Amino acid sequence: MRRPWSAVGFAALCVALGVPAHAWASTSGPPAERAFTTAARPVVDMEATVLAAQIDPRRADHTLTPGAKSSVLAVEQALQDRNLLNAQWVDGYFGTETISAYAAYQRSLGYTGLAANGLPGTTSLTKLGQNRYTVGNTIGPGAKVQRDGYVVDARTQAMLAEAQRLIGTTLVLEQGSYNPGGDPTSAGTHDGGGVVDISVAGMTSAKRTAAVRALRQVGFAAWLRDPSQGDWPWHIHAAAINDTDLSSQAQHQVGDYYLGMNGLADRGPDDGPRIPIKTWEQYQRGQ
Structure with a gap:
Protein backbone atom coordinates (compact mmCIF):
# COMPACT_ATOMS: atom_id res chain seq x y z
CA MET A 1 0.00 0.00 0.00
CA ARG A 2 1.29 3.46 -0.95
CA ARG A 3 2.17 5.58 2.08
CA PRO A 4 0.95 9.20 2.14
CA TRP A 5 3.39 12.10 2.03
CA SER A 6 4.54 13.46 5.37
CA ALA A 7 4.60 17.23 5.77
CA VAL A 8 8.38 17.17 6.18
CA GLY A 9 8.94 14.92 3.19
CA PHE A 10 6.64 16.96 0.95
CA ALA A 11 8.33 20.22 1.97
CA ALA A 12 11.73 18.69 1.23
CA LEU A 13 10.59 17.69 -2.24
CA CYS A 14 9.31 21.22 -2.84
CA VAL A 15 12.72 22.63 -1.94
CA ALA A 16 14.53 20.10 -4.13
CA LEU A 17 12.44 21.05 -7.17
CA GLY A 18 12.51 24.77 -6.50
CA VAL A 19 8.78 25.07 -5.74
CA PRO A 20 7.93 27.23 -2.70
CA ALA A 21 6.65 24.94 0.03
CA HIS A 22 4.34 27.66 1.36
CA ALA A 23 2.34 27.37 -1.86
CA TRP A 24 1.10 24.02 -0.60
CA ALA A 25 0.84 24.85 3.11
CA SER A 26 -2.95 24.63 3.09
CA THR A 27 -3.09 21.28 1.28
CA SER A 28 -2.13 17.76 2.23
CA GLY A 29 -2.57 14.17 1.14
CA PRO A 30 -3.35 12.88 -2.35
CA PRO A 31 -5.08 16.08 -3.62
CA ALA A 32 -1.95 18.08 -2.81
CA GLU A 33 0.18 15.50 -4.59
CA ARG A 34 -1.98 15.82 -7.71
CA ALA A 35 -1.80 19.62 -7.57
CA PHE A 36 1.95 19.44 -7.12
CA THR A 37 2.32 17.12 -10.10
CA THR A 38 0.38 19.55 -12.30
CA ALA A 39 2.30 22.57 -11.04
CA ALA A 40 5.65 20.88 -11.58
CA ARG A 41 5.08 20.19 -15.28
CA PRO A 42 7.34 22.18 -17.58
CA VAL A 43 5.89 25.13 -19.46
CA VAL A 44 6.31 25.27 -23.24
CA ASP A 45 6.63 28.88 -24.38
CA MET A 46 4.60 28.87 -27.59
CA GLU A 47 6.02 32.17 -28.83
CA ALA A 48 9.60 30.92 -28.55
CA THR A 49 8.74 27.51 -30.00
CA VAL A 50 7.02 28.90 -33.09
CA LEU A 51 9.87 31.35 -33.63
CA ALA A 52 12.40 28.53 -33.50
CA ALA A 53 10.33 26.57 -36.03
CA GLN A 54 10.73 29.46 -38.48
CA ILE A 55 14.41 30.23 -37.91
CA ASP A 56 16.09 26.90 -37.18
CA PRO A 57 15.34 25.18 -40.52
CA ARG A 58 17.09 28.07 -42.33
CA ARG A 59 20.32 27.97 -40.32
CA ALA A 60 23.52 26.65 -41.85
CA ASP A 61 24.46 25.14 -38.48
CA HIS A 62 22.68 23.89 -35.36
CA THR A 63 22.73 27.13 -33.39
CA LEU A 64 19.70 27.16 -31.09
CA THR A 65 17.16 29.96 -31.08
CA PRO A 66 17.71 31.93 -27.85
CA GLY A 67 15.14 31.19 -25.18
CA ALA A 68 13.59 28.26 -27.04
CA LYS A 69 15.69 25.21 -26.11
CA SER A 70 13.72 23.85 -23.13
CA SER A 71 10.37 24.38 -24.87
CA VAL A 72 11.51 22.78 -28.12
CA LEU A 73 13.00 19.84 -26.20
CA ALA A 74 9.68 19.22 -24.46
CA VAL A 75 7.88 19.21 -27.82
CA GLU A 76 10.48 16.94 -29.43
CA GLN A 77 10.34 14.48 -26.54
CA ALA A 78 6.58 14.28 -26.93
CA LEU A 79 6.95 13.68 -30.67
CA GLN A 80 9.56 11.00 -30.02
CA ASP A 81 7.24 9.23 -27.59
CA ARG A 82 4.67 9.09 -30.38
CA ASN A 83 7.28 7.52 -32.68
CA LEU A 84 7.21 10.54 -34.96
CA LEU A 85 10.75 11.80 -34.32
CA ASN A 86 13.99 9.84 -34.04
CA ALA A 87 15.93 10.28 -30.79
CA GLN A 88 18.90 11.85 -32.60
CA TRP A 89 16.75 14.90 -33.42
CA VAL A 90 15.62 15.50 -29.84
CA ASP A 91 18.11 18.32 -29.29
CA GLY A 92 16.24 21.59 -28.76
CA TYR A 93 16.72 22.55 -32.42
CA PHE A 94 13.43 22.88 -34.35
CA GLY A 95 14.93 21.92 -37.69
CA THR A 96 13.44 20.32 -40.77
CA GLU A 97 13.12 16.89 -39.11
CA THR A 98 11.11 18.37 -36.24
CA ILE A 99 8.98 20.40 -38.65
CA SER A 100 8.17 17.21 -40.58
CA ALA A 101 7.42 15.30 -37.39
CA TYR A 102 5.15 18.02 -36.09
CA ALA A 103 3.32 18.22 -39.42
CA ALA A 104 2.82 14.44 -39.24
CA TYR A 105 1.40 14.84 -35.75
CA GLN A 106 -0.98 17.54 -37.02
CA ARG A 107 -2.13 15.23 -39.81
CA SER A 108 -2.69 12.47 -37.24
CA LEU A 109 -5.21 14.82 -35.62
CA GLY A 110 -7.03 15.11 -38.93
CA TYR A 111 -5.62 18.52 -39.86
CA THR A 112 -4.85 19.40 -43.46
CA GLY A 113 -3.48 22.37 -45.40
CA LEU A 114 -2.29 25.31 -43.30
CA ALA A 115 -3.36 23.52 -40.13
CA ALA A 116 -0.70 20.89 -40.90
CA ASN A 117 2.15 23.22 -41.87
CA GLY A 118 4.53 22.06 -39.13
CA LEU A 119 4.14 25.26 -37.10
CA PRO A 120 2.65 24.51 -33.68
CA GLY A 121 -0.86 25.85 -33.17
CA THR A 122 -2.41 26.29 -29.74
CA THR A 123 -4.75 23.30 -30.00
CA SER A 124 -2.24 20.82 -31.39
CA LEU A 125 0.52 21.98 -29.04
CA THR A 126 -1.78 21.59 -26.04
CA LYS A 127 -2.95 18.12 -27.12
CA LEU A 128 0.63 16.99 -27.70
CA GLY A 129 1.55 18.08 -24.19
CA GLN A 130 -1.35 16.44 -22.39
CA ASN A 131 -0.04 15.14 -19.04
CA ARG A 132 3.48 16.26 -20.07
CA TYR A 133 3.66 20.06 -20.16
CA THR A 134 1.52 23.17 -20.08
CA VAL A 135 1.51 25.85 -22.77
CA GLY A 136 2.33 29.49 -22.06
CA ASN A 137 2.46 32.65 -24.19
CA THR A 138 -0.13 31.31 -26.60
CA ILE A 139 -0.49 33.05 -29.96
CA GLY A 140 -2.80 32.76 -32.96
CA PRO A 141 -3.77 34.56 -36.17
CA GLY A 142 -7.35 35.31 -35.13
CA ALA A 143 -10.32 35.53 -37.49
Missing part, protein backbone atom coordinates in the same frame (compact mmCIF):
# COMPACT_ATOMS: atom_id res chain seq x y z
CA LYS A 144 -10.10 36.32 -41.18
CA VAL A 145 -11.09 39.90 -42.02
CA GLN A 146 -11.26 42.14 -45.06
CA ARG A 147 -8.80 44.94 -45.80
CA ASP A 148 -8.74 46.91 -49.06
CA GLY A 149 -10.71 44.13 -50.72
CA TYR A 150 -8.27 41.42 -49.62
CA VAL A 151 -8.36 38.80 -46.90
CA VAL A 152 -5.98 39.04 -43.94
CA ASP A 153 -6.14 37.69 -40.40
CA ALA A 154 -6.98 39.81 -37.38
CA ARG A 155 -3.43 39.72 -36.01
CA THR A 156 -2.03 41.03 -39.31
CA GLN A 157 -4.72 43.71 -39.44
CA ALA A 158 -3.77 44.95 -35.97
CA MET A 159 -0.09 45.03 -36.93
CA LEU A 160 -0.80 47.05 -40.08
CA ALA A 161 -2.92 49.51 -38.10
CA GLU A 162 -0.09 50.10 -35.64
CA ALA A 163 2.49 50.55 -38.42
CA GLN A 164 0.18 53.16 -40.00
CA ARG A 165 -0.02 54.98 -36.69
CA LEU A 166 3.76 55.09 -36.40
CA ILE A 167 4.32 56.68 -39.81
CA GLY A 168 1.09 58.68 -40.07
CA THR A 169 0.34 57.26 -43.53
CA THR A 170 -2.36 54.87 -44.70
CA LEU A 171 -0.95 51.60 -45.99
CA VAL A 172 -2.90 50.24 -48.96
CA LEU A 173 -2.66 46.57 -49.89
CA GLU A 174 -1.91 45.29 -53.38
CA GLN A 175 -2.18 41.66 -52.32
CA GLY A 176 -3.48 39.98 -49.19
CA SER A 177 -3.19 36.60 -47.51
CA TYR A 178 -4.81 33.17 -48.01
CA ASN A 179 -4.39 33.52 -51.77
CA PRO A 180 -3.09 30.12 -52.97
CA GLY A 181 -1.78 30.33 -56.51
CA GLY A 182 -3.12 33.88 -56.89
CA ASP A 183 0.19 35.38 -57.95
CA PRO A 184 2.84 33.02 -59.36
CA THR A 185 5.58 35.63 -58.83
CA SER A 186 5.02 35.37 -55.06
CA ALA A 187 6.31 31.79 -54.96
CA GLY A 188 3.61 30.67 -52.55
CA THR A 189 4.31 33.19 -49.79
CA HIS A 190 0.74 34.50 -49.90
CA ASP A 191 -0.82 31.01 -49.82
CA GLY A 192 -1.25 31.26 -46.05
CA GLY A 193 -1.84 33.99 -43.51
CA GLY A 194 0.30 36.87 -42.30
CA VAL A 195 1.67 38.01 -45.68
CA VAL A 196 0.75 41.16 -47.60
CA ASP A 197 2.06 43.35 -50.41
CA ILE A 198 1.71 47.09 -49.86
CA SER A 199 1.49 49.81 -52.50
CA VAL A 200 4.18 52.50 -52.52
CA ALA A 201 2.41 54.68 -55.08
CA GLY A 202 2.94 58.35 -54.26
CA MET A 203 5.54 57.64 -51.58
CA THR A 204 8.92 59.34 -51.63
CA SER A 205 12.02 57.23 -51.19
CA ALA A 206 12.26 58.40 -47.58
CA LYS A 207 8.62 57.50 -46.91
CA ARG A 208 9.11 54.04 -48.41
CA THR A 209 12.02 53.41 -46.07
CA ALA A 210 10.02 54.77 -43.13
CA ALA A 211 7.16 52.41 -43.97
CA VAL A 212 9.46 49.38 -44.08
CA ARG A 213 11.00 50.45 -40.78
CA ALA A 214 7.60 50.83 -39.11
CA LEU A 215 6.47 47.43 -40.38
CA ARG A 216 9.62 45.87 -38.98
CA GLN A 217 9.11 47.64 -35.67
CA VAL A 218 5.71 46.02 -35.13
CA GLY A 219 6.83 42.51 -36.06
CA PHE A 220 6.90 42.06 -39.82
CA ALA A 221 9.75 40.71 -41.89
CA ALA A 222 9.44 43.50 -44.47
CA TRP A 223 11.35 44.57 -47.55
CA LEU A 224 10.98 47.14 -50.34
CA ARG A 225 10.84 45.23 -53.62
CA ASP A 226 11.79 46.75 -56.98
CA PRO A 227 11.41 45.55 -60.61
CA SER A 228 15.10 44.63 -60.87
CA GLN A 229 14.54 41.82 -58.35
CA GLY A 230 11.67 40.07 -60.11
CA ASP A 231 8.64 40.32 -62.35
CA TRP A 232 6.79 42.83 -60.18
CA PRO A 233 6.35 46.59 -59.72
CA TRP A 234 7.71 48.58 -56.78
CA HIS A 235 5.99 47.46 -53.57
CA ILE A 236 6.62 46.48 -49.96
CA HIS A 237 6.45 42.79 -49.12
CA ALA A 238 5.71 41.97 -45.48
CA ALA A 239 5.39 38.67 -43.61
CA ALA A 240 4.12 38.68 -40.01
CA ILE A 241 6.64 36.91 -37.79
CA ASN A 242 5.09 34.10 -35.70
CA ASP A 243 1.82 34.02 -37.60
CA THR A 244 0.96 30.35 -37.20
CA ASP A 245 -0.89 30.34 -40.55
CA LEU A 246 2.24 31.16 -42.56
CA SER A 247 2.82 29.06 -45.65
CA SER A 248 6.06 27.08 -45.75
CA GLN A 249 7.56 29.60 -48.16
CA ALA A 250 6.67 32.50 -45.86
CA GLN A 251 8.12 30.61 -42.88
CA HIS A 252 11.39 30.45 -44.80
CA GLN A 253 11.31 34.18 -45.49
CA VAL A 254 10.87 34.95 -41.79
CA GLY A 255 13.77 32.67 -40.90
CA ASP A 256 15.99 34.32 -43.49
CA TYR A 257 15.02 37.77 -42.19
CA TYR A 258 16.26 36.82 -38.72
CA LEU A 259 19.49 35.59 -40.29
CA GLY A 260 20.11 38.91 -42.10
CA MET A 261 18.89 37.97 -45.58
CA ASN A 262 16.58 39.55 -48.14
CA GLY A 263 13.83 36.91 -48.22
CA LEU A 264 14.40 36.21 -51.92
CA ALA A 265 15.44 32.98 -53.60
CA ASP A 266 19.07 34.14 -53.86
CA ARG A 267 19.21 34.55 -50.05
CA GLY A 268 21.20 37.73 -50.51
CA PRO A 269 21.98 40.21 -47.73
CA ASP A 270 19.12 42.17 -46.18
CA ASP A 271 18.73 45.47 -48.03
CA GLY A 272 16.28 47.09 -45.59
CA PRO A 273 16.70 49.25 -42.49
CA ARG A 274 18.25 47.18 -39.71
CA ILE A 275 16.50 47.46 -36.37
CA PRO A 276 16.16 45.10 -33.39
CA ILE A 277 13.86 42.31 -34.53
CA LYS A 278 10.68 41.77 -32.52
CA THR A 279 7.48 39.81 -32.87
CA TRP A 280 4.11 41.58 -32.58
CA GLU A 281 3.70 40.27 -29.06
CA GLN A 282 7.15 41.46 -28.02
CA TYR A 283 6.39 44.88 -29.50
CA GLN A 284 3.14 45.11 -27.56
CA ARG A 285 4.83 44.20 -24.29
CA GLY A 286 7.36 46.97 -24.89
CA GLN A 287 4.76 49.72 -25.23
Whole structure:
Protein backbone atom coordinates (compact mmCIF):
# COMPACT_ATOMS: atom_id res chain seq x y z
CA MET A 1 0.00 0.00 0.00
CA ARG A 2 1.29 3.46 -0.95
CA ARG A 3 2.17 5.58 2.08
CA PRO A 4 0.95 9.20 2.14
CA TRP A 5 3.39 12.10 2.03
CA SER A 6 4.54 13.46 5.37
CA ALA A 7 4.60 17.23 5.77
CA VAL A 8 8.38 17.17 6.18
CA GLY A 9 8.94 14.92 3.19
CA PHE A 10 6.64 16.96 0.95
CA ALA A 11 8.33 20.22 1.97
CA ALA A 12 11.73 18.69 1.23
CA LEU A 13 10.59 17.69 -2.24
CA CYS A 14 9.31 21.22 -2.84
CA VAL A 15 12.72 22.63 -1.94
CA ALA A 16 14.53 20.10 -4.13
CA LEU A 17 12.44 21.05 -7.17
CA GLY A 18 12.51 24.77 -6.50
CA VAL A 19 8.78 25.07 -5.74
CA PRO A 20 7.93 27.23 -2.70
CA ALA A 21 6.65 24.94 0.03
CA HIS A 22 4.34 27.66 1.36
CA ALA A 23 2.34 27.37 -1.86
CA TRP A 24 1.10 24.02 -0.60
CA ALA A 25 0.84 24.85 3.11
CA SER A 26 -2.95 24.63 3.09
CA THR A 27 -3.09 21.28 1.28
CA SER A 28 -2.13 17.76 2.23
CA GLY A 29 -2.57 14.17 1.14
CA PRO A 30 -3.35 12.88 -2.35
CA PRO A 31 -5.08 16.08 -3.62
CA ALA A 32 -1.95 18.08 -2.81
CA GLU A 33 0.18 15.50 -4.59
CA ARG A 34 -1.98 15.82 -7.71
CA ALA A 35 -1.80 19.62 -7.57
CA PHE A 36 1.95 19.44 -7.12
CA THR A 37 2.32 17.12 -10.10
CA THR A 38 0.38 19.55 -12.30
CA ALA A 39 2.30 22.57 -11.04
CA ALA A 40 5.65 20.88 -11.58
CA ARG A 41 5.08 20.19 -15.28
CA PRO A 42 7.34 22.18 -17.58
CA VAL A 43 5.89 25.13 -19.46
CA VAL A 44 6.31 25.27 -23.24
CA ASP A 45 6.63 28.88 -24.38
CA MET A 46 4.60 28.87 -27.59
CA GLU A 47 6.02 32.17 -28.83
CA ALA A 48 9.60 30.92 -28.55
CA THR A 49 8.74 27.51 -30.00
CA VAL A 50 7.02 28.90 -33.09
CA LEU A 51 9.87 31.35 -33.63
CA ALA A 52 12.40 28.53 -33.50
CA ALA A 53 10.33 26.57 -36.03
CA GLN A 54 10.73 29.46 -38.48
CA ILE A 55 14.41 30.23 -37.91
CA ASP A 56 16.09 26.90 -37.18
CA PRO A 57 15.34 25.18 -40.52
CA ARG A 58 17.09 28.07 -42.33
CA ARG A 59 20.32 27.97 -40.32
CA ALA A 60 23.52 26.65 -41.85
CA ASP A 61 24.46 25.14 -38.48
CA HIS A 62 22.68 23.89 -35.36
CA THR A 63 22.73 27.13 -33.39
CA LEU A 64 19.70 27.16 -31.09
CA THR A 65 17.16 29.96 -31.08
CA PRO A 66 17.71 31.93 -27.85
CA GLY A 67 15.14 31.19 -25.18
CA ALA A 68 13.59 28.26 -27.04
CA LYS A 69 15.69 25.21 -26.11
CA SER A 70 13.72 23.85 -23.13
CA SER A 71 10.37 24.38 -24.87
CA VAL A 72 11.51 22.78 -28.12
CA LEU A 73 13.00 19.84 -26.20
CA ALA A 74 9.68 19.22 -24.46
CA VAL A 75 7.88 19.21 -27.82
CA GLU A 76 10.48 16.94 -29.43
CA GLN A 77 10.34 14.48 -26.54
CA ALA A 78 6.58 14.28 -26.93
CA LEU A 79 6.95 13.68 -30.67
CA GLN A 80 9.56 11.00 -30.02
CA ASP A 81 7.24 9.23 -27.59
CA ARG A 82 4.67 9.09 -30.38
CA ASN A 83 7.28 7.52 -32.68
CA LEU A 84 7.21 10.54 -34.96
CA LEU A 85 10.75 11.80 -34.32
CA ASN A 86 13.99 9.84 -34.04
CA ALA A 87 15.93 10.28 -30.79
CA GLN A 88 18.90 11.85 -32.60
CA TRP A 89 16.75 14.90 -33.42
CA VAL A 90 15.62 15.50 -29.84
CA ASP A 91 18.11 18.32 -29.29
CA GLY A 92 16.24 21.59 -28.76
CA TYR A 93 16.72 22.55 -32.42
CA PHE A 94 13.43 22.88 -34.35
CA GLY A 95 14.93 21.92 -37.69
CA THR A 96 13.44 20.32 -40.77
CA GLU A 97 13.12 16.89 -39.11
CA THR A 98 11.11 18.37 -36.24
CA ILE A 99 8.98 20.40 -38.65
CA SER A 100 8.17 17.21 -40.58
CA ALA A 101 7.42 15.30 -37.39
CA TYR A 102 5.15 18.02 -36.09
CA ALA A 103 3.32 18.22 -39.42
CA ALA A 104 2.82 14.44 -39.24
CA TYR A 105 1.40 14.84 -35.75
CA GLN A 106 -0.98 17.54 -37.02
CA ARG A 107 -2.13 15.23 -39.81
CA SER A 108 -2.69 12.47 -37.24
CA LEU A 109 -5.21 14.82 -35.62
CA GLY A 110 -7.03 15.11 -38.93
CA TYR A 111 -5.62 18.52 -39.86
CA THR A 112 -4.85 19.40 -43.46
CA GLY A 113 -3.48 22.37 -45.40
CA LEU A 114 -2.29 25.31 -43.30
CA ALA A 115 -3.36 23.52 -40.13
CA ALA A 116 -0.70 20.89 -40.90
CA ASN A 117 2.15 23.22 -41.87
CA GLY A 118 4.53 22.06 -39.13
CA LEU A 119 4.14 25.26 -37.10
CA PRO A 120 2.65 24.51 -33.68
CA GLY A 121 -0.86 25.85 -33.17
CA THR A 122 -2.41 26.29 -29.74
CA THR A 123 -4.75 23.30 -30.00
CA SER A 124 -2.24 20.82 -31.39
CA LEU A 125 0.52 21.98 -29.04
CA THR A 126 -1.78 21.59 -26.04
CA LYS A 127 -2.95 18.12 -27.12
CA LEU A 128 0.63 16.99 -27.70
CA GLY A 129 1.55 18.08 -24.19
CA GLN A 130 -1.35 16.44 -22.39
CA ASN A 131 -0.04 15.14 -19.04
CA ARG A 132 3.48 16.26 -20.07
CA TYR A 133 3.66 20.06 -20.16
CA THR A 134 1.52 23.17 -20.08
CA VAL A 135 1.51 25.85 -22.77
CA GLY A 136 2.33 29.49 -22.06
CA ASN A 137 2.46 32.65 -24.19
CA THR A 138 -0.13 31.31 -26.60
CA ILE A 139 -0.49 33.05 -29.96
CA GLY A 140 -2.80 32.76 -32.96
CA PRO A 141 -3.77 34.56 -36.17
CA GLY A 142 -7.35 35.31 -35.13
CA ALA A 143 -10.32 35.53 -37.49
CA LYS A 144 -10.10 36.32 -41.18
CA VAL A 145 -11.09 39.90 -42.02
CA GLN A 146 -11.26 42.14 -45.06
CA ARG A 147 -8.80 44.94 -45.80
CA ASP A 148 -8.74 46.91 -49.06
CA GLY A 149 -10.71 44.13 -50.72
CA TYR A 150 -8.27 41.42 -49.62
CA VAL A 151 -8.36 38.80 -46.90
CA VAL A 152 -5.98 39.04 -43.94
CA ASP A 153 -6.14 37.69 -40.40
CA ALA A 154 -6.98 39.81 -37.38
CA ARG A 155 -3.43 39.72 -36.01
CA THR A 156 -2.03 41.03 -39.31
CA GLN A 157 -4.72 43.71 -39.44
CA ALA A 158 -3.77 44.95 -35.97
CA MET A 159 -0.09 45.03 -36.93
CA LEU A 160 -0.80 47.05 -40.08
CA ALA A 161 -2.92 49.51 -38.10
CA GLU A 162 -0.09 50.10 -35.64
CA ALA A 163 2.49 50.55 -38.42
CA GLN A 164 0.18 53.16 -40.00
CA ARG A 165 -0.02 54.98 -36.69
CA LEU A 166 3.76 55.09 -36.40
CA ILE A 167 4.32 56.68 -39.81
CA GLY A 168 1.09 58.68 -40.07
CA THR A 169 0.34 57.26 -43.53
CA THR A 170 -2.36 54.87 -44.70
CA LEU A 171 -0.95 51.60 -45.99
CA VAL A 172 -2.90 50.24 -48.96
CA LEU A 173 -2.66 46.57 -49.89
CA GLU A 174 -1.91 45.29 -53.38
CA GLN A 175 -2.18 41.66 -52.32
CA GLY A 176 -3.48 39.98 -49.19
CA SER A 177 -3.19 36.60 -47.51
CA TYR A 178 -4.81 33.17 -48.01
CA ASN A 179 -4.39 33.52 -51.77
CA PRO A 180 -3.09 30.12 -52.97
CA GLY A 181 -1.78 30.33 -56.51
CA GLY A 182 -3.12 33.88 -56.89
CA ASP A 183 0.19 35.38 -57.95
CA PRO A 184 2.84 33.02 -59.36
CA THR A 185 5.58 35.63 -58.83
CA SER A 186 5.02 35.37 -55.06
CA ALA A 187 6.31 31.79 -54.96
CA GLY A 188 3.61 30.67 -52.55
CA THR A 189 4.31 33.19 -49.79
CA HIS A 190 0.74 34.50 -49.90
CA ASP A 191 -0.82 31.01 -49.82
CA GLY A 192 -1.25 31.26 -46.05
CA GLY A 193 -1.84 33.99 -43.51
CA GLY A 194 0.30 36.87 -42.30
CA VAL A 195 1.67 38.01 -45.68
CA VAL A 196 0.75 41.16 -47.60
CA ASP A 197 2.06 43.35 -50.41
CA ILE A 198 1.71 47.09 -49.86
CA SER A 199 1.49 49.81 -52.50
CA VAL A 200 4.18 52.50 -52.52
CA ALA A 201 2.41 54.68 -55.08
CA GLY A 202 2.94 58.35 -54.26
CA MET A 203 5.54 57.64 -51.58
CA THR A 204 8.92 59.34 -51.63
CA SER A 205 12.02 57.23 -51.19
CA ALA A 206 12.26 58.40 -47.58
CA LYS A 207 8.62 57.50 -46.91
CA ARG A 208 9.11 54.04 -48.41
CA THR A 209 12.02 53.41 -46.07
CA ALA A 210 10.02 54.77 -43.13
CA ALA A 211 7.16 52.41 -43.97
CA VAL A 212 9.46 49.38 -44.08
CA ARG A 213 11.00 50.45 -40.78
CA ALA A 214 7.60 50.83 -39.11
CA LEU A 215 6.47 47.43 -40.38
CA ARG A 216 9.62 45.87 -38.98
CA GLN A 217 9.11 47.64 -35.67
CA VAL A 218 5.71 46.02 -35.13
CA GLY A 219 6.83 42.51 -36.06
CA PHE A 220 6.90 42.06 -39.82
CA ALA A 221 9.75 40.71 -41.89
CA ALA A 222 9.44 43.50 -44.47
CA TRP A 223 11.35 44.57 -47.55
CA LEU A 224 10.98 47.14 -50.34
CA ARG A 225 10.84 45.23 -53.62
CA ASP A 226 11.79 46.75 -56.98
CA PRO A 227 11.41 45.55 -60.61
CA SER A 228 15.10 44.63 -60.87
CA GLN A 229 14.54 41.82 -58.35
CA GLY A 230 11.67 40.07 -60.11
CA ASP A 231 8.64 40.32 -62.35
CA TRP A 232 6.79 42.83 -60.18
CA PRO A 233 6.35 46.59 -59.72
CA TRP A 234 7.71 48.58 -56.78
CA HIS A 235 5.99 47.46 -53.57
CA ILE A 236 6.62 46.48 -49.96
CA HIS A 237 6.45 42.79 -49.12
CA ALA A 238 5.71 41.97 -45.48
CA ALA A 239 5.39 38.67 -43.61
CA ALA A 240 4.12 38.68 -40.01
CA ILE A 241 6.64 36.91 -37.79
CA ASN A 242 5.09 34.10 -35.70
CA ASP A 243 1.82 34.02 -37.60
CA THR A 244 0.96 30.35 -37.20
CA ASP A 245 -0.89 30.34 -40.55
CA LEU A 246 2.24 31.16 -42.56
CA SER A 247 2.82 29.06 -45.65
CA SER A 248 6.06 27.08 -45.75
CA GLN A 249 7.56 29.60 -48.16
CA ALA A 250 6.67 32.50 -45.86
CA GLN A 251 8.12 30.61 -42.88
CA HIS A 252 11.39 30.45 -44.80
CA GLN A 253 11.31 34.18 -45.49
CA VAL A 254 10.87 34.95 -41.79
CA GLY A 255 13.77 32.67 -40.90
CA ASP A 256 15.99 34.32 -43.49
CA TYR A 257 15.02 37.77 -42.19
CA TYR A 258 16.26 36.82 -38.72
CA LEU A 259 19.49 35.59 -40.29
CA GLY A 260 20.11 38.91 -42.10
CA MET A 261 18.89 37.97 -45.58
CA ASN A 262 16.58 39.55 -48.14
CA GLY A 263 13.83 36.91 -48.22
CA LEU A 264 14.40 36.21 -51.92
CA ALA A 265 15.44 32.98 -53.60
CA ASP A 266 19.07 34.14 -53.86
CA ARG A 267 19.21 34.55 -50.05
CA GLY A 268 21.20 37.73 -50.51
CA PRO A 269 21.98 40.21 -47.73
CA ASP A 270 19.12 42.17 -46.18
CA ASP A 271 18.73 45.47 -48.03
CA GLY A 272 16.28 47.09 -45.59
CA PRO A 273 16.70 49.25 -42.49
CA ARG A 274 18.25 47.18 -39.71
CA ILE A 275 16.50 47.46 -36.37
CA PRO A 276 16.16 45.10 -33.39
CA ILE A 277 13.86 42.31 -34.53
CA LYS A 278 10.68 41.77 -32.52
CA THR A 279 7.48 39.81 -32.87
CA TRP A 280 4.11 41.58 -32.58
CA GLU A 281 3.70 40.27 -29.06
CA GLN A 282 7.15 41.46 -28.02
CA TYR A 283 6.39 44.88 -29.50
CA GLN A 284 3.14 45.11 -27.56
CA ARG A 285 4.83 44.20 -24.29
CA GLY A 286 7.36 46.97 -24.89
CA GLN A 287 4.76 49.72 -25.23
